[in-house]
Amino acid sequence: MTNLILLSDEVKSALKKGKPIVALESTIISHGMPYPENVKTTKKLEEIIREEGCVPAIVAVADGKLHVGISDLLLERLATESGVLKVSRRDMPVALASGALGATTVSGTLIAAHRAGVRVFVTGGIGGVHRGADKTFDISADLEELAVSNVAVVSAGVKAILDLPKTLEVLETKGVPVVGYQTDELPAFYTRKSGLKLTSRADSPNEIASMMKAKWGCEIDGSILVANPIPKEFEADSKMINASIDEALAMADKKGVSGKNITPFILAHISKVTGGKSLAANVALVENNARVGAQLAKAYSLLT
Numbered sequence: 001m002t003n004l005i006l007l008s009d010e011v012k013s014a015l016k017k018g019k020p021i022v023a024l025e026s027t028i029i030s031h032g033m034p035y036p037e038n039v040k041t042t043k044k045l046e047e048i049i050r051e052e053g054c055v056p057a058i059v060a061v062a063d064g065k066l067h068v069g070i071s072d073l074l075l076e077r078l079a080t081e082s083g084v085l086k087v088s089r090r091d092m093p094v095a096l097a098s099g100a101l102g103a104t105t106v107s108g109t110l111i112a113a114h115r116a117g118v119r120v121f122v123t124g125g126i127g128g129v130h131r132g133a134d135k136t137f138d139i140s141a142d143l144e145e146l147a148v149s150n151v152a153v154v155s156a157g158v159k160a161i162l163d164l165p166k167t168l169e170v171l172e173t174k175g176v177p178v179v180g181y182q183t184d185e186l187p188a189f190y191t192r193k194s195g196l197k198l199t200s201r202a203d204s205p206n207e208i209a210s211m212m213k214a215k216w217g218c219e220i221d222g223s224i225l226v227a228n229p230i231p232k233e234f235e236a237d238s239k240m241i242n243a244s245i246d247e248a249l250a251m252a253d254k255k256g257v258s259g260k261n262i263t264p265f266i267l268a269h270i271s272k273v274t275g276g277k278s279l280a281a282n283v284a285l286v287e288n289n290a291r292v293g294a295q296l297a298k299a300y301s302l303l304t
Contacts, residue, residue, distance in 0.1 A: 005066045005112065005116060006065040006066065006068070007068050007069060008057070008068065008069025008070065010069055011068050011069035011118075014055040018301060018304070019301070020053065020054040020298045021054060021118045022056055022118075022122055022290070022293050023058075023068070023109055023118045023121040023122070024042070024057065024059065024122055024290075025059060025103070026058055026070075026078055026103035027103045027105050028041070028042070028124065029042055029075065029078045029079050029103060030078050030084040030103035031103060031264060032124070033282075035079050037279070037283075039075065039076070041283050041286070044283075044287060045287065049122075049290055049293070051294075052298060054297050054298060055069075057069045057113075057118055058070045058075065059108070059109045059112040059113065060078055060101075060103055060104060061087050061092070061096060061100065061101070061102035061104065062074055062101050062102070064096055064097070064099045066092070066112050067112075068118065077101060078101070081101060083101075084101050084103050085103070086102070086103060086260055088105045088142075089107045089108065089111060089141050090141060091108070092108060092111065106123055106145070106153070107127075107140070107141040109123070110149040110153070111145065111149065114149035119150065119151055119212065119297065120151065120294075120297040120300065121152070121153050122154045122155075122290050122292075123153060123286070123289065124155060124159075125156050125158055125159040125160075126140070126142045126143075126146070126155050126159070126225065127140025127141070127142040127263075128140050128158045128162045128171075129170055130161075130163065130262070131162065131249060132163075133163060136258070138258070139170070143170050144174075145223075146176045146223040147174035147176055147221075147222050147223070149223050150221055150222065151223050152208065152212050152223065152300070153224070154181075154289045154293040155226070156187050156189050156227070156229065156230050156285040157186050157187030157188055157189055157229070159189050160188045160190050160191070160245065161263065161266045161267070161270075164188060164194050168186060168196055171225065174222070175222055177215070177224050177225065178200065178225045179200045179202050179225065180200065180201045180227050181201075181202060181208070181226050181292060182201075182202075183198075183201065183229050184197060184201055185197060185198060186227055187228070187230065189230070189285070190235070190236040190238075190270075191230070191238045192229040192230060193229075193238075198227065204299075205299040206299045208296055209300040209303055212224055212300050213303050213304070230281060230284065230288065231284055231285070231288050234280065234281045234285065235281075236274065236277070236281060240273070240274070244269060244270050244274070245266060245270065248269035248270065249266065251269065252265050
């Protein structure tokens with residue numbers, strides 16, 4: 001493994017002892033939530049993962065290294081400093097070579113987890129094919145990374161602001177299994193259902209762990225996407241969410257917002273429309289994902 005990847009002492013020890021590890025992205029810290037909510041949420045995620053008997057490993061870029069497991073000091077820097085880079089596969093070489101402080105996206109975190117041998121990663125929702133991609137060609141690098149990284153990704157489905165049917169088609173083309181966790185439909189982040197049926201379902205972490213072992217045991221590279229619906233009590237009204245997304249997309253087009261800036265722009269508008277309830281939902285769903293992810297990591301560790 002390259003010396004550009006720096007494992008924390010806790011992660012090193014866990015890998016050596018075969019203790020289950022759960023990777024966490026850092027964009028939720030630097031770009032997903034305001035301070036101090038970002039630190040509070042991150043600490044809660046770590047606590048949930050530890051309660052399940054696993055080691056949390058936040059991934060970030062700092063001082064010329066790709067960190068797998070970070071210190072409290074680095075967490076505070078990610079949470080409070082301005083100008084933190086958003087690091088995907090494309091940005092990784094520049095961030096590392098420049099010594100910049102960077103928060104990893106889904107694709108950036110997958111790169112680190114795969115190379116470190118961490119087999120489970122928890123996030124909120126993955127990126128995918130943006131609405132209007134037939135004109136803009138705006139497709140997240142997350143999909144490419146999911147096709148090559150041997151990591152099970154637990155998310156609340158695909159971000160609701162995206163073109164969900166096209167994203168599901170691309171995942172199929174890339175050979176990425178999308179497994180509904182106790183559901184037959186693809187969750188749509190803020191809502192439990194999207195109307196899109198999935199071909200695979202699992203009702204326990206053990207079932208998914210067996211799929212992981214079978215996939216990688218046959219040397220079939222790539223991720224398994226575990227679609228875990230948001231808890232019912234935090235589910236949003238689908239009509240309101242879709243209306244606010246359409247409104248935000250129209251505003252973004254009028255203001256010329258595009259590329260990596262469009263997602264935070266839309267999410268900020270949704271938060272405004274929902275009176276901040278979307279942020280509470282975001283926290284609830286990622287906590288739920290952390291619990292399921294840790295249970296999955298534990299189940300997989302017993303098979304290997």
